[in-house]
Amino acid sequence: MKQLEEQAPNRRSFLKTGMLAAGVATAGVGMLGRGVSAFGEEREERSITKGDIAILQLLLAAEIIETDLWRQYRELGGIEAIGGPSQGYITALEQLDGDMPQYISDNTDDEISHVAFLHAYLKSKGQRPINLDKFRNLQGSAAPGAKKIGRLTNLMQLSVDTSWWTRYRSKENLDLGAKFPQAVPSLKVGRHPAIPTSQADFNDANHIQAIANTAGFHFAFIEQAGTSLYATLSQRVSSREVLRITISIGGSEIMHFQVWHDKAGNAVALTDGSLTFQNLTVNQPESLQANLIMPEPCDFIDGLPECSIIRPTGAGHLDAVGAINGFIADGLFIGQPNEFIQLLLHLAHEADEARPEL
Numbered sequence: 001m002k003q004l005e006e007q008a009p010n011r012r013s014f015l016k017t018g019m020l021a022a023g024v025a026t027a028g029v030g031m032l033g034r035g036v037s038a039f040g041e042e043r044e045e046r047s048i049t050k051g052d053i054a055i056l057q058l059l060l061a062a063e064i065i066e067t068d069l070w071r072q073y074r075e076l077g078g079i080e081a082i083g084g085p086s087q088g089y090i091t092a093l094e095q096l097d098g099d100m101p102q103y104i105s106d107n108t109d110d111e112i113s114h115v116a117f118l119h120a121y122l123k124s125k126g127q128r129p130i131n132l133d134k135f136r137n138l139q140g141s142a143a144p145g146a147k148k149i150g151r152l153t154n155l156m157q158l159s160v161d162t163s164w165w166t167r168y169r170s171k172e173n174l175d176l177g178a179k180f181p182q183a184v185p186s187l188k189v190g191r192h193p194a195i196p197t198s199q200a201d202f203n204d205a206n207h208i209q210a211i212a213n214t215a216g217f218h219f220a221f222i223e224q225a226g227t228s229l230y231a232t233l234s235q236r237v238s239s240r241e242v243l244r245i246t247i248s249i250g251g252s253e254i255m256h257f258q259v260w261h262d263k264a265g266n267a268v269a270l271t272d273g274s275l276t277f278q279n280l281t282v283n284q285p286e287s288l289q290a291n292l293i294m295p296e297p298c299d300f301i302d303g304l305p306e307c308s309i310i311r312p313t314g315a316g317h318l319d320a321v322g323a324i325n326g327f328i329a330d331g332l333f334i335g336q337p338n339e340f341i342q343l344l345l346h347l348a349h350e351a352d353e354a355r356p357e358l
Ligand SMILES: [Fe+2]
Pocket: 063, 066, 110, 111, 114, 226, 253
């Protein structure tokens, strides 16, 4: 992982060793320009820490993964696909909410912007951003409307963890050892497509609705992971600017999650093979009730009152390794070589080891 070891040039060491001129040439005007105040005084500016770089590289990898999967959803279910050959999928998604195609396209745009920003930020700090292009070899959907290009993620063999649903309706907290049941137990068992895999999937209205329902819960699964991941890693950054980045992009993930949380509850009750969705909008206990989408106040910090919060945000759950392991268990990387998994886990371990340097 050579690129992780390449540190940005350190401004102070240039000054110390009299290599300022060389520093200007290699570091670029922007970097040094920020080191001088309006009064012309030298302002001490730390270069980005190794920990911050590790966090940003992992987040960039996560955003590249998100972008890859959201692009696949957009090709078949986004606003651009309306009236096209995947209309049957769109009609099924619209049972969850009439605005689903717009939301899918917008979520995709947001992920693309997260990738572009983090990529550019790392470059501006003299780092080589992580690149996963050589792993874009998975065959995607054969359904009409899907581009025939290599993919990083597999949306056709998912085991979706829906425990986030009951977690956010509970007064207990995963960070404090609580465990939560699945909202849709059969979705966690076996492998299910969240996009139509071929033309044949459109021929059975019940089956295409099951695929759209699966997507509905998968959207929220992805974004709840982003919600916790950014909040967890934000506690480990050193630079105020990097903190600003992680809490600001993290906030966007929270907004995505909340929208998808609301829509998943409208999944149509049905049975399709081994998969069963029940109507969560009527006659449900509070642990499943569809419209309880605000985070229930829960245990947070020992000895203090319950609090409405995003969760988990502690180590060992949806930290970097936890999020990547969650994506692996989800089936997102089925078909990828071990090298790809190991690269992601390496990046995740490096990010989780970061500690704030004051
Ligand atoms: Fe994102």
